[in-house]
Amino acid sequence: MKTQEKRTRLLFLGILLLTLISARMINDAETLGPEIFNNPAQIAITPTCLDRGDVPDSEFHWLYFPQNAQELATREFYGYLSGQLILNGVVDASDCPLNGVWPTGYANACGLEKTEELVFLLQNIYDDEILQVGREIGVPPIMLKQLIRYESQFWPTRFGTYHWGLGHVTLVGASNAIQWNPELYNQLCTVVYNGPCPQSYNQSYLGFDNLLTGQLLDQLDASCPECEYTFDVEKAENSIYYLGQSLMSYCKQTSQIVYNVTGQHSSFAVDYPTIWKLTLLNWNAGPQCVFDALDASYTPSTDELSWAVIASNVSGSFCQVGLDYVNQITAQYYNFTPEDN
Known part of the structure; x- marks a missing residue:
């Protein structure tokens, strides 16, 4: 067995125990709707996550799209x-x-x-890649940089036993990202299997594919003890792409949850800032928190769900931590206004 394959198998087996006992695993698939687990490929394209046409002035500080990487630059102590x-x-x-x-x-x-x-x-070394991910994948660049700041303070290695890379992605998070993103799935297959995936996208993710999940986590971890900074700068920069794809996966899943609750395409039920705030809640606290908050907020007479109403219906200590996370990531740091666009 190749060294890389051994590594990914050990990675999977070592962390699977945590996954199985995690209190946040979603065991009742029917709660969120069977679409989430049985056919994620049906929402491979989710316009709501990409529709920047309606950004309120009050949300512009974190949803502004920088014209160049220099606009993302910061000078903070970490x-x-x-x-x-x-x-x-x-x-x-x-x-x-x-x-x-x-x-x-x-x-x-x-x-x-x-x-x-x-x-x-180091806090600015990834700005070009962050902006590129915004352009190529559609993840809001300022949000992505603020997420990295919050999660890892720009240190791109493994944190503890269960968190990888700049976004502190977990095993469950990596598996979920692949499940909701056929593009990411196929890219990882070319690395792991040196060619096309052995199973079609729809068939493979009824459960974990430990090799693909391990490969994604490996792409996110830039550890390199012999390197100048004890991490591989080029690999860390490249990891931004995989982090961006993972976040877009979560936005696609979140869009499906909105549909499952409302019966409407997510673009008719929530606006662009709200879909990304819900995505951050999902990223941190999981899909059940998103579903429950939406379910408590929606009525058939609802025109469009506002974030204020949804946030007021986030309940339980675990989900409240997720809400605090959303507020931290989207709090005003930059002073961009609509006039800057």
């Missing part, structure tokens, strides 16, 4: 990113108190100062 640079030996902070890092793994004030310029570089 304690986790600085801590990783020190702990991995990229930056020497041995003359700092506690060697520059708190016991939590975050850099202290001295560590932040030591890593300042490199942190400013």
Whole structure:
């Protein structure tokens, strides 16, 4: 057996136990509607996720489409990113108190100062790829950058046992992404099987394909101990594409959930900002939280579901964490206005 295949099999087997015992696994397929599990390919094209024609002024700060990568540039201190640079030996902070890092793994004030310029570089190193993903796949670039900031602080390796890459994607998240994205499925097959997929897209994802899931997680993880920054910069940049495809997969699934609740194509039920906020809720807290909030918000007389109404119907501590996540990602950071377009 090839080394890569062994690696992906071990990856799958080691994490599958967590998947099986996870409290957030959706066991009742009928709750969300059989379409979600039986035929995800039916919504391979989801215009709602791409329809930027109706962006309210109040949402423009996170849905503005930058004209160039420089508009995404930031200069922030990031304690986790600085801590990783020190702990991995990229930056020497041995003359700092506690060697520059708190016991939590975050850099202290001295560590932040030591890593300042490199942190400013790394938080902007993916901006070209983020903008390209926005153009080619349709994921809002500012939202994507803010998600990376929140999830990983731009450190593109594995976090703990169960999170991979810049977006901290999990095994369940990777499998779900492939399930809802035939383009991603076929691309991964060319890597894993050196050619076409052995099964058609519809047939394969009745369950996990551990090799494809492992390959996606591997594409997201840029770990490289022998590299200059202890991660492979080129692979990290390329991982933005796979993260973008994964987010679009979740938007497609979310669009289907909207249809399952309302009986309407998602573009008639929610606007562009709302579909992406629901996607972020799905990404963080799972489809059941999305379904329940929509189900509590919708009535047959509803014209269009507003995010304010949906958010007010997010219930339960787990789903509330997901709502907080959405608010963090979409909070105003940039000052873009419609006049900037």
